[in-house]
Amino acid sequence: MLSADTKKTKNSKQKELIIRILRSTRCHPNANWIFEQARKQMPNISLGTVYRNLSSLIKDGKIREIGIGEGLNLYDGDLRYHDHIRCIVCGRVDDVPYLLQPISMEQVEHVTGYEIHNRRLEFFGMCPDCRKVSAEA
């Protein structure tokens, strides 16, 4: 599990590259896609390094992880709070803008006794494209 340790994290060419890749895409890539992009610019970078940097960046709050189940994590370089929506047919993930966001963390902390650091709101449904296909069938 994640630990709440406070080891200081260093910069490196590899880490900067990974951030740059994540910041410059609108999609929600998985670790392997990031690895493939990264090795275009840094052919010797290893997948292990990608994973280690993703963990470190998450811990530092520089990127966000989107657990989608199915044993696959996606990563998001957009730190502005937003929700995610995923198509149950094609697996595509889109953003839901912030405006639909009325729940206060204080409420949840009070009810549960947890100290809340973050939250994740995901919607599951059929995206516009798949609705079309499904309507035609």
Add this chain to the structure above:
Amino acid sequence: MLSADTKKTKNSKQKELIIRILRSTRCHPNANWIFEQARKQMPNISLGTVYRNLSSLIKDGKIREIGIGEGLNLYDGDLRYHDHIRCIVCGRVDDVPYLLQPISMEQVEHVTGYEIHNRRLEFFGMCPDCRKVSAEA
């Protein structure tokens, strides 16, 4: 990815057992835990069967999957809508009761163009026990 196909699903002793196990526990077990429980009553059941049945039950809407990232899925036999909260230190998952639930799916459908089937709201933070340990340190 999940497909929205409509193959008809059959009952089997194994499937019934898996539902029964999920309905009778308050925790959020992973596939392997379910497998271990199941083989107590059905020693020859295989892990592959557990996975196949979990998928089929999710597709049928009989159980719910909780993606927690880290390549591990949890399953929930409680179909009443509720949110989940997870401790970032120990990984424990608890339920958040329904009352904290003001967002309308219609709003989200209108903004995104999706047809929404379900949603997932997860909070991340430190549970009461871990807060205690952390305060003592």
Add this chain to the structure above:
DNA sequence: CTAACTGCAAAGTTTTTGCAATTGC
């Protein structure tokens, strides 16, 4: 300096799949 980071490769964990036999409808 030295603790964090790297590439590589091996191993770990979780999930899926091919197959021949079985079973539910």
Add this chain to the structure above:
DNA sequence: GCAATTGCAAAAACTTTGCAGTTAG
């Protein structure tokens, strides 16, 4: 009967880790 399901085992998919050398602060 026929399609869905099963157990088994192998493979796939994803992630972590040990090690010895390198690098950032």
